[in-house]
Amino acid sequence: MEILAVLGVILLGCFLMGVPVIVILLVNAFNFLKNLEHLLQELRKNQMEQSLVLDRIRRHITAQETPPVHSPVPGPAPSAAPAGTPSPIAETKSAGTKEVSAPISVLPEKKIQTVLPESKTAPAPERKPELSDRFSDFTRKTEEAIGRIVRWLCVGEEFRNPNVSPEYAVATTWLVRVGVLILLCGVAFFLKYSIDNNLVKPEIRIAASFLFGAGMVWGGLRALKGRYQGVASGIIGAGFVTCYLSVYFAYRTFSLIPYGYSFAVLLAVVAAAGILAIWKNQLLPAVIGTLGGYAVPFLLSRGTVDLTGLFTFTSLLSVFVLLGAAIRSWRILHLLAFSFNALIYLAAGLKVGFSNYKLCIFFFCVNFAIFSVIPLVCRLFRRMSITLIEVLLLLFNYLLFLGLALSAALYYVSDKDFASYLMLGTTLFTGAQYALLYFMKKEERALSSVLAVMTGGSLVLFVCLRFSGNWMNVALAVLAVAMAYAGMRTADKALGILSWGVHMLLGIRVFLYSSEMISTYPQLALDRFFSLGIFALALGLSGLFLRRSDPEKFPEAGKVSLVFLTLAGIQFFYYTSTEIYDLAAAFLPVFKNGILSVYWSVCALALLLSGLLGRLKPLRKTALALFIVCALKIFLVDLENLGTLPRVAAFLAIGVVMILGAVLYARFKERFEAAGEVRNP
Structure with missing residues (x-):
């Protein structure tokens, strides 16, 4: 067991060294997307500038070609000319000519005054945000989030000081991490050596190692304020790991403390690591506390699996970890918490099964609710931007819930009604989140789209599990039209895509089962109406709803509605032709x-x-x-x-x-x- 502890520490080091490689690959992919978006923005900007220049030139040419309108303007009274100076006006009148000399200098000034203000005050056309702009902003936020994770993994800081050279940042961080890893291995081997040679009593060895770990934490706290902050953070993490190992050896090897006390002490160490990390804004103690917290059930395993205790502990730990991560915007803790929860639930299912399916399904629902609500809470109360990390976590959490809950319900219960009610509850839960985000007018397209996908998917599963035959066709048609109408009202493209997907599912079902209709009239006409006719009606209504969408919010609605209406016409023609032919064949x-x-x-x-x-x-x-x-x-x-x-x-x-x-x-x-x-x- 001592070797397992040492191997666990070594695996932790390998995890910290190997994850950056994967994350850097993701960053390169997002850099490519960012460069592509920048290129599109530059092209769009050049096009706007050219249109503005052409518009200004057109205005200037129009103003020059327009003839000036002369109106008699009373001028100032002419000053009395000297006696010996002849007046030019008097000379003109005396000459008897019909020409009237106008003040030449007035017209150009008037023309300049009428043209220049137009060119100066000509308002530039307001550029409305487009889909590519929103996608560019989403990509930028995602890249920033992944960049913070990469910077912490590489240099130990989410926001690296630009005045500090990369050599200094990387060298100090990785020297500390490798040094701490070697130090922990030395502590573990010292404990093993003391056990093998019985140098001192076990009680003294365990107490000394625990006090040594606590001393490392205290010393690291004292050094956090100075220039040795990176070194101090590593020492604090090593101190908490030393405390973990001390409690583990005390319980597993020497049996010095019972299970309850060991569990309480480890929880205290985990809580101390989390509180200290949030208080001092240090991510490394938070990561170590999270890893240690999820390792507690395995460190104190007694050979039997208590599903109630295991799932309760992991659920409570996930709540505290995610709340702490939301306070400091530590997305890496989200990843760790979800990964360990998924591994624990999958391992428990593979090892002992879900014979107590009601208890398991309850905790599946709790786990799904925890990881689904956290992004919404962060967006509404912490104003934390939603990135691709949160989107993927929500989707993976939803798929994990469907895989575990539906498999447990259908395999152990063998009742579709129970599974359908489970999907109905999921629909109401995710739909309430979507409605809350919509009515609070939080512009978060990515989160609302994911919630719409989860709501629509759960509703489709509910319909498929609850209904059968013609009623399933009707339910799918109503669902498809409702999604199209909701997409039109909210200008949410995700709902439009879901509506298209449900229409495809309905069409596949209709054409697969239409060839199996063997009834005669009038039952055949009724069955065909609930299959081919309902499909045509759903396509037509969805096309009409999408046609009424706001073109500014949903510019592609016209093309999509045209596709829906065209398919509706084709389907209606096929349905009526088949119906008329069979009706004539019968009578x-x-x-x-x-x-x-x-x-x-x-x-x-x-x-x-x-x-x-x-x-x-x-x-x-x-x-x-x-x-x-x-x-x-x-x-x-x-x-x-x-x-x-x-x-x-x-x-x-x-x-x-x-x-x-x-x-x-x-x-x-x-x-x-x-x-x-x-x-x-």
């Missing part, structure tokens, strides 16, 4: 092909009329293509399969419809005469 089988051709021609006429009234060329082209398909079908397919009377009726009906199409083109002839449009604008 008028002789005329089923002819009725379908007539219906297609009527649809083509409706598309043509809509395209002419709305000046929509794609609709007119689609109508013409459908007319061609109807003509080919009536000659190649219907001519062989129809009887005499159905054939006559189909030919007459389709012919009349096509003639009506030509009449419509003739009615709107002026819209296709380019010359007439030019002459009569």
Whole structure:
């Protein structure tokens, strides 16, 4: 067991040395994104400057070409000229000319006064924030957060003094860390040597090592205010690790103190490390306290796993660690807390299983709530910016919760109702967070998008677990339309993407199960309406909602709504064609092909009329293509399969419809005469 303690210390050192490599790779990726965003901003800035210069030149040319308007302006009374000096005005009048000499110097001054203020006071067009700007800001915040973590791992400080050379920062930090690691190994080997040779009594050895660790903490605190702050922080961390090892040897090797006292002493050491770290704003003691806190259940393991005690301890420890991290904005503690929680829950599930599923699911929910609320609390009360670190933690936390909770509920309970209620509670919880963020008007797109994804995903799982058959189609359609409407109201693109995803899920389900419909009329018509018809209705309503979005907040809404409406039209055409064909096959089988051709021609006429009234060329082209398909079908397919009377009726009906199409083109002839449009604008 002593070797395990030494190996634990060595693994801790390897962790501190290996993590920077991974984080530096992430920083390089974000640097690439940042450079790309800077390039886009420079191009956009140059374009804005060029447009401003062109606008100013255009104003200046317009002002020069506009003829000045002369108005009689009463001038000052002319001063009396000397007796011997002839007046120029008198000379002009006496000459009998019709020209009136105007004061030439007034016009240029007046022109300058009217042109220059316009060029000076011409307001520059206000540039509204775009999606790329928000993404650039999110990337910048993420890069700053990762940079702080990298700087702490490399030089021991989140904000390195630019006046200090990198050599000094790296050398002092890593000399201290490696020296502390070697010192701890020396302490561990000394304890092992004293045990093997029985130099002094175990009580004295343990007390001396614990006091030595406490002395290191006290000495480090005294040296924090001077120039040896980095060295002092390392000594404080080494002191706390020495206290951990002392309690561990006292309990595990010598059995000097019982389990309860050992647990209490280790908790006291963990609390002391956390309080001291927050008080003195020192991250290293906080990291050591966090690692030691999560190591307590393993250091004091008695061979059996008490899930209640283990999960209660880890949940309380996570709350205190995350609150401390929120106070000082230490994101590395978020990463450590989530990683150790995930490892503990997964290890417990693999080793002992979740036979007590109710207790396990309760703690799964508690753990999910803790790690979901902390980013929102930091944003609302600490005004801490949300970065990619928080986004990934929220997503991983959500996926971990789904994997653990749903597997425990479905495997041990084997009841979909219980799992569906669990997803309903998750939906309400994440939806409440999203609503709180929205109504408090906190502009945090990343956090609101993640919460929207979690809410929508939980709601979809609830629908799939709770409903079946046609009711599942209805529930998915209502959910898809509701997400599209919410995306329109809040201008949240994440909800729009979720709506698209739910529509895809509904479409896949509809087309997979539509081929398995074996019922007859009227049940077949009802089943098809709840599958193909509901899908077309959902697409159409979502397209209409997205079309009403604010173009300033959601500039892509027009294109997205056009896609939705186009798919809705195609789906409606397919649904009605299938329904009419089966209806004719059931009640008028002789005329089923002819009725379908007539219906297609009527649809083509409706598309043509809509395209002419709305000046929509794609609709007119689609109508013409459908007319061609109807003509080919009536000659190649219907001519062989129809009887005499159905054939006559189909030919007459389709012919009349096509003639009506030509009449419509003739009615709107002026819209296709380019010359007439030019002459009569």
